[in-house]
Amino acid sequence: MPSSRKGVEVGVATEDCVETEGLQLPRSRMANERLHALIPGGAHTYAKGDDQYPENLAPVISHGRGAHVWDIDGNRYIEYGSGLRSVSLGHAHPRVIEAVRRELDRGSNFVRPSIVEVEAAERFLATVPTAEMVKFAKNGSDATTAAVRLARAVTGRPRVAICGDHPFFSVDDWFIGTTPMSAGIPAATTELTVAFPYGDLAATESLLTRYQDEVACLILEPAGHSEPPPGYLAGLRELADRHGCVLIFDEMITGFRWSEAGAQGLYGVVPDLSTFGKALGNGFAVSALAGRREVMEPGGLRHSGDRVFLLSTTHGAETHSLAAAMAVQATYVEEGVTARLHALGERLAAGVRDAAAGMGVGDHIVVRGRASNLVFATLDENLQPSQEYRTLFLRRLLAGGVLAPSFVVSSALSDADIDRTVEVVAQACAVYRKALDAADPTPWLAGRPVKPVFRRLV
Structure with missing residues (x-):
């Protein structure tokens, strides 16, 4: 399976790690505390900081292969934006x-x-x-x-x-x-x-x-x-x-x-x-x-x-x-890797846009950029950029086995990976629609919102 939620190669995943509503990362949480105790910011790159992810849902990675990574809690993810766009051929090529x-x-x-x-x-x-x-x-x-x-x-x-x-x-x-x-x-x-x-x-x-x-x-x-x-x-x-x-x-x-x-x-x-x-x-x-x-x-x-x-x-x-x-x-x-990156990105962008439109949030989850370098914007009920709605979206992606601070593809992705990602996006869009209807994403955040990297105060 392209995005199995139980990892058998590292650790033992608990049943909570499998449930969509109850994704838990106890080992990652402990590792993040160790990171912050020893490394300013808890990471060597600000864009990898746990403030960029929903509260208590910042996985710490054990290893990666191809288009997938495993966290130390045993969960496998389809990964996008690998290594901040650096791993374009897939891990361990x-x-x-x-x-x-x-x-x-x-x-x-x-x-x-x-x-x-x-x-x-x-x-x-x-x-x-x-x-x-x-x-x-x-x-x-x-x-x-x-x-x-x-x-x-x-x-x-x-x-x-x-x-x-x-x-x-x-x-x-x-x-x-x-x-x-x-x-x-x-x-x-x-x-x-x-x-x-x-x-x-x-x-x-x-x-x-x-x-x-x-x-x-x-x-x-x-x-x-x-x-x-x-x-x-x-x-x-x-x-x-x-x-x-x-x-x-x-x-x-x-x-x-x-x-x-x-x-x-x-x-x-x-x-x-x-x-x-x-x-x-x-x-x-x-x-x-x-x-x-x-x-x-x-x-x-x-x-x-x-x-x-x-x-x-x-x-x-x-x-x-x-x-x-x-x-x-x-x-x-x-x-011909560049051409493959574009083909994969085009397939992903079309799928995400269709999924968002099908759930009535096509104006709120917006895919942008060249096909080989896709990002997404999360807009609120007033069509303004929203860290709260980004948090909601990221949380649902993580719960579905997709680690995607962006939608930047690697050539290691398969069509099945893309299809699974689109399925998870559709599920996230259904929740996004509920939050828009309520005009308040707070009940779906389960913690503080993610934050921009460049900000004056912590």
């Missing part, structure tokens, strides 16, 4: 694991570059031919911050222009200072970051004119929940050229999910710099900063100008992570 295993037996980190580093660079630049050089790191924030530092160095300008419609770029001060979680960041740092709206070339040009010769770069996700307006990305390219700033595409999400070469490969607009991560390693820690040679080279040794401290990380070129990245890229290209 055989080809990736085998590539990693081969390198582990050969050592993972040396005092000089490994031959794997140049092989990984060659593979990446063959997959993303719009770039001419690449440097690897372990996380997306290091890559985007390196891109910003490089842009400031090559332009001699202080300001960073971010797309204000996109939710996240880096954990570093230049971006986090613009969010509600800005404690500890000097105002002088935040003042150097300005924002432009997605899709509005006139507003962006106005910003560049206002800060004439001060903006080092424009940084944005090239696409998000909607397709870029016709001519928009090409227009940004022209604006950046005309105003002498660096154009940076954050392809952490769009990389591989839009095409093997990212959104830049799909839309045919070449940025000066781009950053990749998430799907690049299928869960292994690897990210990449790539770009035009003349922009990247100041971070190297073969130029006559001031040196730029671009990226220098002890673990940036661990051989097993680079081997994982090469196996991922080969799998995407040879097996």
Whole structure:
């Protein structure tokens, strides 16, 4: 069965774990207490925090395989948004694991570059031919911050222009200072970051004119929940050229999910710099900063100008992570993974929309985004975004064996997994309708509502 509620591989699930109304996670609850006692926030990523899930229904994971994960209470779930969109091939993908295993037996980190580093660079630049050089790191924030530092160095300008419609770029001060979680960041740092709206070339040009010769770069996700307006990305390219700033595409999400070469490969607009991560390693820690040679080279040794401290990380070129990245890229290209992600997403989106409409909540549970990167919005009786209704919806999904903070698919999902998910969504929509009719979801929450990651107070 695609979503059996009793796990036989780990622990022993109680009957309460099987009942739709009585899902209990006693072992996960205890583990969450241990996590909070030792780790600020109870997780190493805020988006994985238990505040993102209904109260007492934040499963702690034992293991995963393919499109399924098991919690330590013995429950199995169909999982979406795996690893915050990073595990796009499914957990423990055989080809990736085998590539990693081969390198582990050969050592993972040396005092000089490994031959794997140049092989990984060659593979990446063959997959993303719009770039001419690449440097690897372990996380997306290091890559985007390196891109910003490089842009400031090559332009001699202080300001960073971010797309204000996109939710996240880096954990570093230049971006986090613009969010509600800005404690500890000097105002002088935040003042150097300005924002432009997605899709509005006139507003962006106005910003560049206002800060004439001060903006080092424009940084944005090239696409998000909607397709870029016709001519928009090409227009940004022209604006950046005309105003002498660096154009940076954050392809952490769009990389591989839009095409093997990212959104830049799909839309045919070449940025000066781009950053990749998430799907690049299928869960292994690897990210990449790539770009035009003349922009990247100041971070190297073969130029006559001031040196730029671009990226220098002890673990940036661990051989097993680079081997994982090469196996991922080969799998995407040879097996047409991006097309499969789109097909699965289209099937899921159609099923969820039909289920919601059939239960009379089609205007309240809204599926958005490219088929390979679906999210959902939960709207109240006034069609306003609601954390309370999100809590209700997540609670019912969990009870039905679906772990879905988003509807972002992995290629390991089967048609049966999608069909089961749609069944569970339909059951959740029936309860959603009851709450809407009552104009009060509170009786179905069983605790506090989930909370947004970026908020000023706990």
